[in-house]
Amino acid sequence: MDLVGDKWTLLIVRDLAAGPRRFVELQRVLPGISTEQLRSRLNRMVADGMLTRQRYREVPPRVDYELTPRARELMPVLAELARWGYEWAWSSPRGSETIDLGAIFRLAPGLVQTSGAAGTVELAITGDKDGESAPAYTLTLANGHATIEEHGAERPDARISGDRSAWIGAFSPDRDRNGLSVTGDAELAHRALDGLMCASNGAGAQRAVA
Numbered sequence: 001m002d003l004v005g006d007k008w009t010l011l012i013v014r015d016l017a018a019g020p021r022r023f024v025e026l027q028r029v030l031p032g033i034s035t036e037q038l039r040s041r042l043n044r045m046v047a048d049g050m051l052t053r054q055r056y057r058e059v060p061p062r063v064d065y066e067l068t069p070r071a072r073e074l075m076p077v078l079a080e081l082a083r084w085g086y087e088w089a090w091s092s093p094r095g096s097e098t099i100d101l102g103a104i105f106r107l108a109p110g111l112v113q114t115s116g117a118a119g120t121v122e123l124a125i126t127g128d129k130d131g132e133s134a135p136a137y138t139l140t141l142a143n144g145h146a147t148i149e150e151h152g153a154e155r156p157d158a159r160i161s162g163d164r165s166a167w168i169g170a171f172s173p174d175r176d177r178n179g180l181s182v183t184g185d186a187e188l189a190h191r192a193l194d195g196l197m198c199a200s201n202g203a204g205a206q207r208a209v210a
Contacts, residue, residue: 050071099168117188120139160189
């Protein structure tokens with residue numbers, strides 16, 4: 001608990017699960033953390049062997065943070081916390097809150113059980129802003145593991161797309177997937193969705209997701 005029991009450590013692990021990030025990128029995906037809190041926590045995690053810090057000779061200076069194998073082993077812990085949250089902590093967001101779909105997608109390495117499945121699934125959020133490309137994630141299932149990257153796939157085996165309301169509907173307690181479009185390998189796509197939504201973890205998980 002000394003290593004991971006504060007408010008931010010596990011969230012930093014979650015948000016680095018898709019690959020290295022710069023300090024400002026972590027600030028963007030961790031609303032509510034102060035600059036000093038983030039700097040202090042990253043320094044501590046580097047000292048504890050949970051992160052590596054890579055400095056690049058660029059102008060302006062660039063520093064990337066990346067998970068170590070030690071920290072990646074926490075993904076199943078995060079997945080279990082997510083499953084608990086799906087069953088017991090679902091509620092409609094308050095007026096000041098938004099649903100961070102990217103935070104859910106970044107939990108995929110802990111949530112999605114491969115069970116011999118292999119392939120790539122692109123998860124795309126369409127229609128966010130006019131003139132901007134759709135935010136997309138690439139979920140890869142291979143060698144008994146799932147990995148997630150924050151970019152689209154060139155030739156995915158399956159593609160799941162929908163606007164924000166469609167994705168939120170799919171993660172709601174009613175699990176309404178009607179707003180999502182699936183192309184390619186439907187079995188692989190639905191296996192990915194079942195994992196992200198904890199749809200195979202008993203009756204409680206069938207009732208509620210968030």
